[in-house]
Amino acid sequence: xxxxxxxxxxxxxxxxxxxxxxxxxxxxxxxxxxxxxxxxxxxxxxxxxxxxxxxxxxxxxxxxxxxxxxxxxxxxxxxxxxxxxxxxxxxxxx
Numbered sequence: 001x002x003x004x005x006x007x008x009x010x011x012x013x014x015x016x017x018x019x020x021x022x023x024x025x026x027x028x029x030x031x032x033x034x035x036x037x038x039x040x041x042x043x044x045x046x047x048x049x050x051x052x053x054x055x056x057x058x059x060x061x062x063x064x065x066x067x068x069x070x071x072x073x074x075x076x077x078x079x080x081x082x083x084x085x086x087x088x089x090x091x092x093x094x
Contacts, residue, residue, distance in 0.1 A: 008073035012063075015072060058083070
């Protein structure tokens with residue numbers, strides 16, 4: 001499995017489009033095995049997450065201010081600043 005990473009300088013809209021293209025490529029590459037029931041299966045590691053629509057509404061102000069062309073790193077900085085008293089947003093450094 002090839003990981004798809006996010007570069008901090010990439011804009012949100014470009015990252016979204018890139019990920020959608022990669023998802024489509026992966027589906028096309030694996031469709032035959034999926035259809036024939038031969039696609040490799042892998043047990044999920046760790047706990048999964050889910051998000052409600054209301055969870056995402058908290059970030060709407062940032063998108064409204066900057067649009068979808070905000071860089072990932074700027075979005076994380078602003079989200080961390082706005083929600084610094086909450087545990088839900090922590091910028092990651094690589």
